[in-house]
Amino acid sequence: MTDHFEILGIPRGFRVDERALETRYRELSRLFHPDRHAGRSAADRRAALEKMVQINEAYRTLREPVRRAAYLLSLRGLELGETDGSKFLPPDFLMEVMERREAFEEARSRGDRERVQALAQQARRERDEALEALASAFDRDDDKEAASQVSKLRYLDRFLADIRAWEDRVFEEENG
Amino acid sequence: MAESGLLQIRDPRKPYGKPVGIDLGTTHSLVAFVDGEGRGQTIPLEGDSHLMPSVVHYLEDGSTLVGRAAREKLAAHPHETIVSVKRFMGKGPSDPEVRRLGHYRFAPAQPGEAVVRFDVGGKWVSPVEVSAEILKWARRKAEAYLDQPVGAAVITVPAYFDDAQRQATKDAGRLAGLEVLRLLNEPTAAAVAYGLDRRARGTFAVYDLGGGTFDVSILELVEGVFEVRSTAGDSSLGGDDFDRALAQALLEQISTVLGRDLRRDPFAVQAALAGARDAKHALTEKERAVAVVALPERTVEVEVTRAQFESLIVGLVRRTAVACRRALRDADLEPHQIDGVVLVGGSTRVPLVRHFVREMFGGKEPLGDIDPDRVVAIGAAIQAENLAGESRDDLLLLDVIPLSLGVETMGGVVEKIIHRNTTIPASAAQIFTTFADGQTAMDIHVVQGERELVSDCRSLARFRLEGIPPMPANMGRVQVTFSVDADGILSVSAKELTTGVEQSITVKPSHGLTDEEVERMLLESLEHAEEDVATRLLIEARVEAQRVLHDLQKALTESADLLVEGEKEAIARAEQALREAMAGSDHHRIEEAIADLDRASTDFARRRMEKALKEALTGRSVQEIE
Numbered sequence: 142m143t144d145h146f147e148i149l150g151i152p153r154g155f156r157v158d159e160r161a162l163e164t165r166y167r168e169l170s171r172l173f174h175p176d177r178h179a180g181r182s183a184a185d186r187r188a189a190l191e192k193m194v195q196i197n198e199a200y201r202t203l204r205e206p207v208r209r210a211a212y213l214l215s216l217r218g219l220e221l222g223e224t225d226g227s228k229f230l231p232p233d234f235l236m237e238v239m240e241r242r243e244a245f246e247e248a249r250s251r252g253d254r255e256r257v258q259a260l261a262q263q264a265r266r267e268r269d270e271a272l273e274a275l276a277s278a279f280d281r282d283d284d285k286e287a288a289s290q291v292s293k294l295r296y297l298d299r300f301l302a303d304i305r306a307w308e309d310r311v312f313e314e315e316n317g
Numbered sequence: 318m319a320e321s322g323l324l325q326i327r328d329p330r331k332p333y334g335k336p337v338g339i340d341l342g343t344t345h346s347l348v349a350f351v352d353g354e355g356r357g358q359t360i361p362l363e364g365d366s367h368l369m370p371s372v373v374h375y376l377e378d379g380s381t382l383v384g385r386a387a388r389e390k391l392a393a394h395p396h397e398t399i400v401s402v403k404r405f406m407g408k409g410p411s412d413p414e415v416r417r418l419g420h421y422r423f424a425p426a427q428p429g430e431a432v433v434r435f436d437v438g439g440k441w442v443s444p445v446e447v448s449a450e451i452l453k454w455a456r457r458k459a460e461a462y463l464d465q466p467v468g469a470a471v472i473t474v475p476a477y478f479d480d481a482q483r484q485a486t487k488d489a490g491r492l493a494g495l496e497v498l499r500l501l502n503e504p505t506a507a508a509v510a511y512g513l514d515r516r517a518r519g520t521f522a523v524y525d526l527g528g529g530t531f532d533v534s535i536l537e538l539v540e541g542v543f544e545v546r547s548t549a550g551d552s553s554l555g556g557d558d559f560d561r562a563l564a565q566a567l568l569e570q571i572s573t574v575l576g577r578d579l580r581r582d583p584f585a586v587q588a589a590l591a592g593a594r595d596a597k598h599a600l601t602e603k604e605r606a607v608a609v610v611a612l613p614e615r616t617v618e619v620e621v622t623r624a625q626f627e628s629l630i631v632g633l634v635r636r637t638a639v640a641c642r643r644a645l646r647d648a649d650l651e652p653h654q655i656d657g658v659v660l661v662g663g664s665t666r667v668p669l670v671r672h673f674v675r676e677m678f679g680g681k682e683p684l685g686d687i688d689p690d691r692v693v694a695i696g697a698a699i700q701a702e703n704l705a706g707e708s709r710d711d712l713l714l715l716d717v718i719p720l721s722l723g724v725e726t727m728g729g730v731v732e733k734i735i736h737r738n739t740t741i742p743a744s745a746a747q748i749f750t751t752f753a754d755g756q757t758a759m760d761i762h763v764v765q766g767e768r769e770l771v772s773d774c775r776s777l778a779r780f781r782l783e784g785i786p787p788m789p790a791n792m793g794r795v796q797v798t799f800s801v802d803a804d805g806i807l808s809v810s811a812k813e814l815t816t817g818v819e820q821s822i823t824v825k826p827s828h829g830l831t832d833e834e835v836e837r838m839l840l841e842s843l844e845h846a847e848e849d850v851a852t853r854l855l856i857e858a859r860v861e862a863q864r865v866l867h868d869l870q871k872a873l874t875e876s877a878d879l880l881v882e883g884e885k886e887a888i889a890r891a892e893q894a895l896r897e898a899m900a901g902s903d904h905h906r907i908e909e910a911i912a913d914l915d916r917a918s919t920d921f922a923r924r925r926m927e928k929a930l931k932e933a934l935t936g937r938s939v940q941e942i943e
Contacts, residue, residue, distance in 0.1 A: 150934035167542045171713055172933055173926070175742060175803045179498065179704040182865040184915045185872075188922035190742055192930060194800070197740045305646065312642060316635040 144216060145199035155213055155279035157203065166200045207294045210275055210287060219284050221291060229288040238296055249307055261304045268297045333469030333496050336705040337459055338506070338697025339452065340473050341486065343403040343529030343555060344663070346371045346451055347691060348459045349698035357510060357695035362458045368690060373450045374398040375437035383454035392611070395420035395583040397437045401557055404529045405444040407481030408433050409828040414553060420583035431828050445489045445830055446838060452493035469496040471701040473693050475530035476502035477550030477719050479765045480777050480807050481828045487804065488835045498704045500804040503527070504534035505545060505716055506696030507661040510687055512538050519656035524674050524683070526637065527662040529555040533641050535648040544715045547647035547738045549640040554633065556664030562629045563593035563621065567608055571617050584613050596621050601666050627669045634673050641677050647738050652679040660685040661692055715740055718801050725762035729771045734799050737767065744800035748814070751785065751793035758783045759795060763807070776827035782811050784818065851904070858907035862899050865911055866892065869918060872925060879924045891917040
């Protein structure tokens with residue numbers, strides 16, 4: 142089984158040239174997309190379709206840094222799985238997570254949008270920092286540290302997604 | 318059976334005549350083709366008009382009228398005349414759509430029945446059959462205008478259509494005798510028409526408010542590649558709702574004046590909808606208009622100002638903001654990062670809608686210089702030409718799945734398997750474990766939607782995995798693969814992991830027709846008497862056989878080195894069998910021989926793709942794969 146890096150023909154590693162990745166994806170799509178094989182025999186169409194599905198999956202995984210990092214770790218035998226990966230997290234971060242959650246719950250119950258936005262702002266800042274830390278962990282081949290940063294990023298992403306979901310609900314109530 | 322003369326003149330690469338694009342709209346349908354200069358053009362379908370009303374009237378003898386002629390029957394025969402059938406595609410008898418203000422008469426729901434049916438003078442017809450009538454008529458008109466056969470089409474669907482609605486549209490195409498080259502999302506089609514016209518590059522939003530559906534898509538355009546970043550919408554919101562809102566207000570007012578409740582009277586409802594529609598059109602240009610409601614006993618005129626009309630529809634227009642916001646978020650973009658906004662659909666002529674779109678996307682003046690009614694059909698025609706290998710533009714569309722696909726797990730909770738806005742084609746595998754000793758079958762329920770509970774999502778299909786070897790609980794493991802093709806349609810396959818045996822799956826669509834039902838309808842339809850169908854199937858099988866043989870010859874010549882021990886002989890045997898079958902007139906035999914050859918050459922095809930990928934990556938060849 143070829144891995145996602147091989148399918149897209151880019152060097153295996155966390156730091157990727159995003160523009161090159163996009164260009165490569167478009168090139169390969171031109172070759173393998175089912176539309177390019179519309180007039181061909183079923184066996185050819187199927188083989189191209191299978192390839193395009195792999196290309197799409199590879200691109201989806203590698204274009205997004207957190208997914209890319211988790212995938213890279215799994216190739217190195219460090220399986221984070223779909224679970225929270227909290228075993229890789231320092232206890233003080235877990236405390237912060239809980240406090241952050243409480244602050245959000247409280248602001249939400251008061252309908253305090255400014256407070257929620259401030260929490261989101263802070264989470265985004267921490268996310269940027271964690272991404273930096275993740276890249277340098279990979280530079281040092283420190284897989285355990287990388288796993289810890291991925292888990293952290295997943296927490297932050299989930300937190301930001303919950304905030305977005307709440308904001309969307311408020312917006313829908315106002316406009317639905 | 319006599320040798321068909323058609324066969325000789327058919328090019329195996331282009332067996333279906335002129336490819337066309339069909340915009341199968343809620344209120345109107347259009348057909349377009351690409352002319353000799355490479356420009357997309359719509360075809361006049363009703364005298365000079367390129368818009369054909371999507372209306373079907375059923376006559377007493379079971380035959381139909383379509384388009385304007387059908388719409389003229391609406392006032393006198395509201396039950397036998399079906400308008401806005403698109404709203405009912407892929408819907409079940411208990412869908413909320415069935416309960417909205419309208420003049421339809423539905424067949425009584427049978428227990429367990431999956432599809433809503435209209436009662437048209439004692440005959441029950443499904444939305445698929447009604448849509449097929451529209452498509453057949455459009456096809457006939459196009460053939461007369463182009464003076465050549467039309468057998469293949471790209472049919473457009475709202476981006477936000479779910480799997481059941483897409484499948485229903487494809488079935489309607491099949492029932493109309495069309496080879497459906499692709500189901501194309503309407504906003505993507507519009508982007509194609511605009512993007513190619515302007516050689517544009519950048520990020521665009523397409524705001525598509527049609528008669529019955531609303532879509533918004535965000536696309537990135539780079540060198541002829543249209544990559545859809547996100548799509549969102551509401552598949553039951555459109556200009557029809559504007560008519561309905563105004564009609565409702567008119568009926569209330571008239572009921573009060575006449576002292577009689579007209580809101581359930583199908584004739585009055587129909588008359589109010591017609592009056593509302595005309596008033597809406599007039600209010601695009603003018604500040605006030607008179608709605609004329611032609612009730613059977615007398616005609617009533619009501620003055621409506623634009624402000625009054627806007628106050629009735631402002632809530633509906635604001636509902637589109639929810640989808641716009643979500644599409645932007647999913648694409649991870651702010652409104653000011655959008656380079657241009659394209660308006661699609663007749664309802665975007667309403668001044669309030671234009672104003673709203675400007676506000677929504679950072680004050681930019683939206684593009685509307687290609688007729689918003691025609692732009693979708695034109696884009697579809699360009700893609701049809703492209704798929705038939707006729708296009709001069711190096712065009713590629715990368716679209717997404719609009720709604721997440723998932724399966725039901727414990728407690729009625731949805732587990733998502735493929736997330737919304739994933740680029741298609743896509744597939745994902747999931748492993749299911751037996752929970753009882755000796756369990757040999759497993760039921761799986763597939764749903765589509767974003768909500769957590771199964772009851773809040775759209776039920777797509779239920780299927781049963783059978784033939785699992787009896788084992789202790791938790792030992793039987795079945796891997797189910799969900800695949801979404803480039804039309805956005807789901808298929809499912811399964812494999813038992815301990816034995817590696819492929820499992821048989823019987824998919825029962827929750828709100829669709831089964832393959833058998835479509836097949837039966839095809840055979841029953843008046844135009845496809847048994848004889849015709851057999852002839853057509855024979856011609857199609859032979860054309861397909863020629864295509865397979867042609868491709869195989871080419872592949873064998875170019876990639877002989879990729880054949881493994883014994884493979885060449887196996888392929889040659891299957892090839893010989895196919896040639897023999899082609900000499901006969903049994904289409905089943907030809908189809909079977911094609912399938913056999915297909916199986917014999919599957920691994921060879923895979924190896925060729927693998928090689929093509931390697932070559933592309935090493936830069937030796939970035940041309941077409943042959």
